[in-house]
Amino acid sequence: MVDDHSTQQESALRQAARSDQLVFQNPVDRYPAIEPPKQQQSEPGLDADLNPHADIGEHSYRGTGRLEGRKALVTGGDSGIGAAVAVAFAREGADVAISYLPAEEQDAQRVVSIIEGCGRKAVALPGDLTDDQYTGEVVSQAQAAMGGLDILVNNAGKQIAVESIEDLSDEQVAETFKVNIQAMFRITREAVKQMPAGSAIINTTSIQAYDPSPTLVDYASTKAAINTFTKGLAQQLAPRGIRVNAVAPGPIWTPLQPSHGQPVDALPDFGKQTPLGRAGQPTELAPAYVFLASSESSYVLGETLNVNGGMPTP
Ligand code: NAD
Ligand code: MG
Secondary structure (H helix, E strand, O other): OHHHHHHHHHHHHHHHOOOOOOOOOOOOOOOOOOOOOOOOOOOOOOHHHOOOOOOOOOOOOOOOOOOOOOEEEEEOOOOHHHHHHHHHHHHOOOEEEEEEOHHHHHHHHHHHHHHHHOOOOEEEEEOOOOOHHHHHHHHHHHHHHHOOOOEEEEOOOOOOOOOOHHHOOHHHHHHHHHHHHHHHHHHHHHHHHHOOOOOEEEEEOOHHHOOOOOOOHHHHHHHHHHHHHHHHHHHHHHHHOOEEEEEEEOOEOOOOHHHHHOOHHHHHHOOOOOOOOOOEOHHHOHHHHHHHHOHHHOOOOOOEEEEOOOOOOO
């Protein structure tokens, strides 16, 4: 039975992936309301092992030249939202470097081949964001390989659900803040040393910044901090012509969720609480990042663009 249901979900997703993001369609059923079977992967999880598979726009995202000649670094660009952003940027004409953990090489190679299939340069930069040497070097490696950098997407994130604060270890809190916050500060500092006027920085925050789950108090705290970082840095960098904005996703079906990001029992209902009644697919996030990266959003700074299926935000 579970197998039949999984096959139905896969085929509904494959059908949805046939029409691109510019086709007139009903958001309620643009993608099916998936009911992921209970499953668990070890952290960080792989797109390749998700059931059902997630849509990163490989067969649907249609570019219109909005990022022609641009050069982007996307952290966590191997899977989920970061992969969808990397695919969309390449379809819009940008070269793209992706940062990811070495254990994610399989997912990363898929994204590299999609970027190259768009005729753009792809740069694979495996490494751990808790390693200061890596966060000190990854920006210059991306710049050297692409001949510059004018888009930075701070998207990598760590999310581990823990039921009680009494079981929340110092190690987990420190590592979540190191990946989600400290690495973002370090990478951004390196990037702005080189970025020309016209560049864009986009940080991935979350609905968790305003509506925290009881099991995600450490993660949700980092996401609130990312919103505040975005608003402060946007003012600091505005006179230099570098715009800083954020995207706040709602529940999106990615490997973060079944790799301890949610209690396993919660997975079948993932995303059903949204007004649209379904989880989002990673590619539905991509146009928000494209908009904030492109010069068409030249007067948009310090903004958090919520892409969450209709959940109210402050
Ligand atoms: P994902 O698992 O596909 O992406 C997260 C990526 O973070 C991983 O692919 C990995 O490469 C990277 N990462 C984690 N720890 C790392 C480390 N120590 N060193 C290097 N890289 C590391 O999941 P996703 O959902 O696409 O997550 C992308 C971003 O979106 C995250 O910041 C997450 O907090 C945010 N977000 C996700 C959701 C959702 O429902 N999926 C909702 C709101 C916000
Ligand atoms: Mg990944």
